[in-house]
Amino acid sequence: EVQLVESGGGLVKPGGSLRLSCAASGFTFNEYAMLWVRQAPGKGLEWVASISHRSSYLYYGDSVKGRFTISRDNAKNSLFLQMDALRAEDTAVYYCTRVRRDGYISDYWGQGTLVTVSS
Amino acid sequence: DIQMTQSPSSLSASEGDTVTITCRASQDISNFLAWYQQKPGKVPHLLIFGASTLHSGVPPRFTGGGSGTDFTLTISGLQTEDVATYYCQKYDSAPYTFGPGTKLDI
Numbered sequence: 001e002v003q004l005v006e007s008g009g010g011l012v013k014p015g016g017s018l019r020l021s022c023a024a025s026g027f028t029f030n031e032y033a034m035l036w037v038r039q040a041p042g043k044g045l046e047w048v049a050s051i052s053h054r055s056s057y058l059y060y061g062d063s064v065k066g067r068f069t070i071s072r073d074n075a076k077n078s079l080f081l082q083m084d085a086l087r088a089e090d091t092a093v094y095y096c097t098r099v100r101r102d103g104y105i106s107d108y109w110g111q112g113t114l115v116t117v118s119s
Numbered sequence: 120d121i122q123m124t125q126s127p128s129s130l131s132a133s134e135g136d137t138v139t140i141t142c143r144a145s146q147d148i149s150n151f152l153a154w155y156q157q158k159p160g161k162v163p164h165l166l167i168f169g170a171s172t173l174h175s176g177v178p179p180r181f182t183g184g185g186s187g188t189d190f191t192l193t194i195s196g197l198q199t200e201d202v203a204t205y206y207c208q209k210y211d212s213a214p215y216t217f218g219p220g221t222k223l224d225i
């Protein structure tokens with residue numbers, strides 16, 4: 001059974017940093033690209049960042065480019081999102097998703113971790 | 120960047136009805152379009168990819184169509200469990216933009 005478990009969310013002050021983790025199991029992690037998607041309270045889904053299966057291709061949404069860094073450790077079946085220079089508008093539930101092999105389609109989602117940026 | 124729009128933003132229907140949600144891309148994305156369902160308080164999950172291919176386990180009352188810039192999600196024989204917000208997403212290339220969502224009430 002595919003499982004994605006996010007951790008690392010919490011309350012942080014504007015300008016601060018946070019590192020999210022996603023522990024993957026139930027599939028061969030190093031064969032799949034991964035995404036982070038976020039959802040602000042009461043709002044829609046926003047694609048944040050993506051990483052190919054060997055970390056060769058990294059892409060970021062404009063709202064986080066230059067502040068967030070996506071990475072992965074295939075030996076540890078883990079995905080990460082380093083978030084720096086956080087802003088109030090980064091407050092959201094952050095979901096880790098697995099991407100299908102035939103396109104950047106999120107076929108499995110974690111339960112999400114809440115990040116709150118507030119002073 | 121390609122923008123994604125959806126209409127309507129919300130709709131109300133009755134059990135047994137058939138409803139159609141539209142998604143439009145600002146440029147041609149061929150059939151690189153996915154639909155997701157998010158029930159209230161729950162995690163989103165994949166319904167359709169390739170504009171019209173049902174993800175495993177999705178009931179056949181959900182159908183997707185379209186290509187290029189205009190796409191549809193049709194739900195036939197509405198059931199109360201279909202109450203959710205539906206999102207389209209382009210995946211031809213980054214950014215993998217979502218539409219703003221369509222909230223369906225029954």
